[in-house]
Amino acid sequence: MIKATCLACKDGSGKMMCTTINRRAVGPKDVHIKVSYSGICHSDIHTGKGEWGKKQYPLCVGHEILGIVVEVGSTVTKFKVGDTAGVGCMVDACLECEECKEGDEQFCSGPRGFTGTYGSNGPEELYPGGMTHGGYSSNIVVREEFVIALPQKMNVAAAAPLLCAGITCYSPFVKHGLKAGMQLGVVGLGGLGHMAIKIGVAMGCVVTVITTSPSKVELALGMGASKVVVSTDEAQMKAAAKSLHFVYNSIAFDHDIQMYLDLLKNQGTMLLVGGVPKGAMPAGSFALIGRGLRLCGSLIGGIRETQEMVDFCAKHDILCDIELVPATPEAVDVAWERTIKSDVKFRFVIDTAATLNPTV
Amino acid sequence: MIKATCLACKDGSGKMMCTTINRRAVGPKDVHIKVSYSGICHSDIHTGKGEWGKKQYPLCVGHEILGIVVEVGSTVTKFKVGDTAGVGCMVDACLECEECKEGDEQFCSGPRGFTGTYGSNGPEELYPGGMTHGGYSSNIVVREEFVIALPQKMNVAAAAPLLCAGITCYSPFVKHGLKAGMQLGVVGLGGLGHMAIKIGVAMGCVVTVITTSPSKVELALGMGASKVVVSTDEAQMKAAAKSLHFVYNSIAFDHDIQMYLDLLKNQGTMLLVGGVPKGAMPAGSFALIGRGLRLCGSLIGGIRETQEMVDFCAKHDILCDIELVPATPEAVDVAWERTIKSDVKFRFVIDTAATLNPTV
Numbered sequence: 001m002i003k004a005t006c007l008a009c010k011d012g013s014g015k016m017m018c019t020t021i022n023r024r025a026v027g028p029k030d031v032h033i034k035v036s037y038s039g040i041c042h043s044d045i046h047t048g049k050g051e052w053g054k055k056q057y058p059l060c061v062g063h064e065i066l067g068i069v070v071e072v073g074s075t076v077t078k079f080k081v082g083d084t085a086g087v088g089c090m091v092d093a094c095l096e097c098e099e100c101k102e103g104d105e106q107f108c109s110g111p112r113g114f115t116g117t118y119g120s121n122g123p124e125e126l127y128p129g130g131m132t133h134g135g136y137s138s139n140i141v142v143r144e145e146f147v148i149a150l151p152q153k154m155n156v157a158a159a160a161p162l163l164c165a166g167i168t169c170y171s172p173f174v175k176h177g178l179k180a181g182m183q184l185g186v187v188g189l190g191g192l193g194h195m196a197i198k199i200g201v202a203m204g205c206v207v208t209v210i211t212t213s214p215s216k217v218e219l220a221l222g223m224g225a226s227k228v229v230v231s232t233d234e235a236q237m238k239a240a241a242k243s244l245h246f247v248y249n250s251i252a253f254d255h256d257i258q259m260y261l262d263l264l265k266n267q268g269t270m271l272l273v274g275g276v277p278k279g280a281m282p283a284g285s286f287a288l289i290g291r292g293l294r295l296c297g298s299l300i301g302g303i304r305e306t307q308e309m310v311d312f313c314a315k316h317d318i319l320c321d322i323e324l325v326p327a328t329p330e331a332v333d334v335a336w337e338r339t340i341k342s343d344v345k346f347r348f349v350i351d352t353a354a355t356l357n358p359t360v
Numbered sequence: 361m362i363k364a365t366c367l368a369c370k371d372g373s374g375k376m377m378c379t380t381i382n383r384r385a386v387g388p389k390d391v392h393i394k395v396s397y398s399g400i401c402h403s404d405i406h407t408g409k410g411e412w413g414k415k416q417y418p419l420c421v422g423h424e425i426l427g428i429v430v431e432v433g434s435t436v437t438k439f440k441v442g443d444t445a446g447v448g449c450m451v452d453a454c455l456e457c458e459e460c461k462e463g464d465e466q467f468c469s470g471p472r473g474f475t476g477t478y479g480s481n482g483p484e485e486l487y488p489g490g491m492t493h494g495g496y497s498s499n500i501v502v503r504e505e506f507v508i509a510l511p512q513k514m515n516v517a518a519a520a521p522l523l524c525a526g527i528t529c530y531s532p533f534v535k536h537g538l539k540a541g542m543q544l545g546v547v548g549l550g551g552l553g554h555m556a557i558k559i560g561v562a563m564g565c566v567v568t569v570i571t572t573s574p575s576k577v578e579l580a581l582g583m584g585a586s587k588v589v590v591s592t593d594e595a596q597m598k599a600a601a602k603s604l605h606f607v608y609n610s611i612a613f614d615h616d617i618q619m620y621l622d623l624l625k626n627q628g629t630m631l632l633v634g635g636v637p638k639g640a641m642p643a644g645s646f647a648l649i650g651r652g653l654r655l656c657g658s659l660i661g662g663i664r665e666t667q668e669m670v671d672f673c674a675k676h677d678i679l680c681d682i683e684l685v686p687a688t689p690e691a692v693d694v695a696w697e698r699t700i701k702s703d704v705k706f707r708f709v710i711d712t713a714a715t716l717n718p719t720v
Contacts, residue, residue: 099626099627104626104627107651109625109626242469265458266459267459267464272649273649274649287657288655288656289632290657292464292466293656294654294655294657296654297647297649297652297654299649
């Protein structure tokens, strides 16, 4: 087995501790990655605090993982030592069901579904301790099929969040038919929203950002948005009515979607990526029928799509806007608190290789 | 002007009276149709009783109109006297906006939107009295672009409801990618639902009907459904979980859509065509995101699509299951009452030409 140093939640408080975990020895199909950077996603916090189900601790989270290949299994063909490699939200799936065959491993309908990068149960021989541990860690061993190849120039902290935030924009854009020249609205200017602007602009769309914060207007325009609508300004919202082909809705708290549906052109599509609890979307069917609107949920993206997204971002020089934090329990605790308060522009990334204490 | 005999709602009670209305004289682009049959759609009742907005009376409703061309304008090319012709839910639109150019006149974004076949305001010179009157009538004059051509064999009462019920199934099926070999679920076995079975089967789909009424099992199988799931039977619903690519949801009263979403395969699509009030669909965004589901509203269909649907139904010998009623106020009053109670298999059609009193 391979010992890895990591930052892990010590309990349901989500507070970090520095500890060690075991990774499996590198099997014939495995890629062993020394982690350079690991992004901080809000899902880490929900999972780490047990808000999405009870977990066992210590639990090392993180699913925006970027690093360098240090060892490959005997049958690995896609990677060699020294390559830049990424791991996103999944580390395994059946690869045999209808969904996996279509490249949608995130919807794997095999007996176990997909294996999440952290906090998923799995066989002891693959995941020592019986549970997966994520990227707030010095090393990770992942089967080749779930490792993403990145060009060397992308071995930078600002590329790490692409592995989750980037694909969560790119996948629904491609899947639901966003095309160059279309009007794209982005609601919720956070980690996902700011990627949606950049990827949308690179796809040739005219991007309108809808935000409650007049303070974000300049920021959004700086990222390539053509227009910013302040949603608390009734006149601005009225002027923007029926103007958008797509609305990318990344708001992750209870909200009435009707005001954003009103911005869609007839037969427009709202892409939903922010988890909102049952009962919190009070738009009746008339809202969808009368104008032929579509409401499409989307969950990250498949592996093939993730590779495509990384290649697209490399080609268009798209990176995230980040704040780098050292790999100490104190620094990550603060980053989590600030993430919860949406006080981050726009993603924290842990500077793992440079700052994680190797001697715990 | 052309005088037409008709059955019209005398007031907001929706009760019928026999009266006369005026149609405009046949203009160069107009087609004058002698109505053979007119289907009774639930929308007639909502509109006639003022449930969808206040109306002026007397109001002649009906938008499933089938008849014979008795006169054409000087520039009409698609029709000649003696042809079988149909009129659906629209009699005009701008034909210049983005939506009209795409053939989606039902979403016309021109200054006036589309003109509904009945109860829409319009210029006095086109619609004497300033409002459109529908198909419960001896004659109607409609501009050529909004008249559907039918083969002579379809001048039968059972074809009339295709003009609304038929297109309300066909349009979303085509638009949202229903394909041969797919699993189609139909929820709500009424006028729309029974057409969805027939059209779905003709498109090569395997159709499952989901119903609360065990009494409808035989009926559904007789129409070509492969399977019927009784929704009050938990075991049956469980066995059908995640089995359908599409669910055609034609329920028009408050309901929790979650139990039907559960029947969709990952990344499946629910087509919504039944108007349900705001707040009545308590499925949160997690329901859509976790499995990548789509919720698509759909409103009738465009004229080109309606023509395509009629041609498709003619080719596959698809007609509605109907009960014929004479064109008397008493008979139509009873038919409306029974429609409200869903006591009809599956559509009432008024036997206009044969029974409407020509001398009021």
